[in-house]
Each structure stands twice: as C-alpha cells, then as structure tokens.
Amino acid sequence: MTPFHYQNHRLHAEDIPLADIARKVGTPVYVYSSAAFQASYRSYADAFAGLPVTVCYAVKANDSLAVLRLLAAEGAGADVVSGGELRYALAAGVPAGRIVFSGVGKTRDELEFALLEGVMQVNVEVASELDALSEIATALGRTAHVAIRINPDVDAGTIAQISTGKAENKFGIAYDEAAALFRHAQSLPGVEPVGIAVHIGSQITKLTPYRDAFHRVRTLYEDLKAEGIPLQRIDLGGGLGITYRDEEPPSVAAYAAVVREVFHGLDAQFVFEPGRRIAGLSGVLVTKVITEKQTATKRFVIVDAAMNDLIRPALYDAYHPIQPETAPTPETVWTEADLVGPICESTDTFAKGRPLPPLQADDMLVIGAAGAYGAVMACEYNGRPRAAEVLVRGSDWAVVRRRPTYEEMLAAQSLPPWLEEA
Numbered sequence: 001m002t003p004f005h006y007q008n009h010r011l012h013a014e015d016i017p018l019a020d021i022a023r024k025v026g027t028p029v030y031v032y033s034s035a036a037f038q039a040s041y042r043s044y045a046d047a048f049a050g051l052p053v054t055v056c057y058a059v060k061a062n063d064s065l066a067v068l069r070l071l072a073a074e075g076a077g078a079d080v081v082s083g084g085e086l087r088y089a090l091a092a093g094v095p096a097g098r099i100v101f102s103g104v105g106k107t108r109d110e111l112e113f114a115l116l117e118g119v120m121q122v123n124v125e126v127a128s129e130l131d132a133l134s135e136i137a138t139a140l141g142r143t144a145h146v147a148i149r150i151n152p153d154v155d156a157g158t159i160a161q162i163s164t165g166k167a168e169n170k171f172g173i174a175y176d177e178a179a180a181l182f183r184h185a186q187s188l189p190g191v192e193p194v195g196i197a198v199h200i201g202s203q204i205t206k207l208t209p210y211r212d213a214f215h216r217v218r219t220l221y222e223d224l225k226a227e228g229i230p231l232q233r234i235d236l237g238g239g240l241g242i243t244y245r246d247e248e249p250p251s252v253a254a255y256a257a258v259v260r261e262v263f264h265g266l267d268a269q270f271v272f273e274p275g276r277r278i279a280g281l282s283g284v285l286v287t288k289v290i291t292e293k294q295t296a297t298k299r300f301v302i303v304d305a306a307m308n309d310l311i312r313p314a315l316y317d318a319y320h321p322i323q324p325e326t327a328p329t330p331e332t333v334w335t336e337a338d339l340v341g342p343i344c345e346s347t348d349t350f351a352k353g354r355p356l357p358p359l360q361a362d363d364m365l366v367i368g369a370a371g372a373y374g375a376v377m378a379c380e381y382n383g384r385p386r387a388a389e390v391l392v393r394g395s396d397w398a399v400v401r402r403r404p405t406y407e408e409m410l411a412a413q414s415l416p417p418w419l420e421e422a
C-alpha cells in the first residue's frame, strides 16, 4: 500500500484521512508519512549493505525537526549547508560525527561552530575556505577534516536551474585544479584532507552522468593516494530523481550497483547525500478550493495554497501530481483547468490545463510529491502565514510545525522611534 491512498473514497496518509487533519489544523497543510520516509531511507541502507557507508540525508530538502529525528533514529547522518541546518540536525539528535557541512559559501562563524561541534567533514569548494579553516582550527586547537568537492564537468541531464556538475556552474573545484588544492590542504596546519566529494545536480533520472563522474572521482582518489595524501572517504552527493509525472528514475539498487561497479576493490568509506529521493514522495500539500472562475476561454480553480507555500511550479515550471481528496468515480467528468493560488503574480500557478473534477468551495485537493523542496522554501509573501506541517505514523498524527499566528508575524517587525508617533 502506498502511504497516500484512497480508502473509503477519501485520500489518506497511512491510516489517517487527510480531511481529518485539514479540519483540525486548517489548510494549506503539509502532511508527511513516517512510513514513506523510513522506506526511502531504508532503500539506501539496504542497497549499500556491506559497504562502509554513511547516508547523510540532505537537510535542505525538508528540515522538519520531526523528520530529522525520525531519520536519525534510522541511523541517518545529515548533510547541512548552513549553521542553521547544522543546529537543526544537532537538535534532532544527529551525532556531529555523522554530519557533513557542505556549501559554496560558509561564514567564519559557521565554520567555527562546525569545528567546535566536531562535524565529520567540511566539504570545501573554494580555495580560500581552506585557509580560513586552517586559521580557525589552529586558533581553536581543533582539526578540520575536509573533503574537496570537485566539479567533474559532466552534464547531469537535469534542468539548468538544478544542474551543478558542469564547468560553468558555481559549484566545486575544477577537476584539473583539484590535485594542487589537495596538496595545499595537506600543507596547512589544522587541516586534514580526508576525502573527495562530488554532487552533480538534482532530480537526475539517468545513471550515465553518475557513472562518468564516479570514474573521474576514482581516478583522482587513486592518483592522490599514490602521491601520499591519506584520503579515506568518497562523498558521492545526492541528486537521484523521483517520479513527479512520468519520469523513470533508476532504483536506488541500480544506482548502488553503479557505485559498486565503479569503486570495486577500492579501500574507501562512502558518503551519500540524498535529499529529494528520501523526502519528495513522502509528503503532500493539502489545500482547499476557495472558488472557481470561468473566463471566456478558461476554467480557473483558485485554492488557498499559493506559491509562497510551494514555489517549485513558479520557480522551475515543475510538475506536481494533483488528486481530489474525495475519490473520483467512473462517472466523474474531468475538465481542464488552471490551478492557481491567490497571490498577485501570474506565476502563482500550480498547474495549467490539468483535468480536474467538478469542485465546490471547501472541496480539497492534494498536491503530491511535495515532501522535498516544499515547506523549506516557503515564505510569508502577501502576508500569508507559512503552512502548518503534520507528521503521520500509522493511525497517529501530530503537528510538527504549527502555522504562525498573525500576531507572531507582526511581532517580528518594529517601527523606528521617529515613526511611532504617527
């Protein structure tokens, strides 16, 4: 049984009718399935069984503390890209020794905090960061274990906005410059180069770009080891895609088979940083119909969720599946509609020309595959409170991030003294 399914004609998350959650918490609301998170995490753990592997869940995909705690209990590490995410991961109980600190630009405060906490590894992708780490580590009397993220110059075959492994992208160190940087790292006090990292993009649906990038990583790893740089770890990043529409991404097992094939016989530990593949299909966004609007040429369905809640369609023209909360029948007449939010932007559109059943005010729709890069990208544009988030486990559920009140939203602002009188 899939975690989101119809039962008695109503869409459920595990054993809970989504309508029950919506009634109690209001809409829009994100609903996550514990079973789905566990199953997708375990698909990694199982696929790499027998290899020395740390699966560091990419926190940026979904940073809910409850999700992080759930994954930590499964044995996951974390891949974080800011001091904030590092704090979330630690607060959720991920041991620092299983946390990778990635990111193209880290501040000194963030680096200092990471070293004090003792993260497993800092992934460096700009030369100056090595010098900063050396200074900070020396001052703190710590050692910075670093991996250098290389840019393997492969085309991940994904959309340009989320491709990161081409020479033209801002990410990583050019392959040809990497060896010199490893030697530099080796020479710096307080810095210990421990590994090579690579992450070529997101929503990748083919194995070939991975295989190409992995071969380049293996060659470099062996060359550097032969030179006497004592590397021990290879971080292969994340990026494995999911099915939003009709994509057919490889199974985690097929991906693991490529890893085993390329790195056969190599003495190294491996790190993976999956985000979307763990979170994407584990969550949905439940929204309520406000009203419909029929123009001369088009049917618009206006819902109470908007681009501030889920920006992927506006940002990347991304496709999300949409299901009515009440199961359609064979007699249901579907007509094409644009599904839009109330925000004053034409890009505030979840779907164009999508077949939808007849709908009335307060009917609910469920936007699928919203567990990754959904709630984390939310903002309060148009004075809209961020959607609540709910975690379901079997027949239990709980709010894991409540919707802020308008009072709380106002409380974060203040007037300068010269305007207080007015």
Ligand SMILES: *Cc1c(COP(=O)(O)O)cnc(C)c1O
Pocket (backbone or CB within 6 Å): 058, 060, 061, 079, 102, 103, 199, 201, 202, 203, 237, 238, 239, 240, 273, 274, 275, 276, 277
């Ligand atoms: C975004 C990111 C990930 C996760 O990517 P997914 O496509 O969600 O798996 C992993 N590693 C790094 C360095 C990233 O920036």
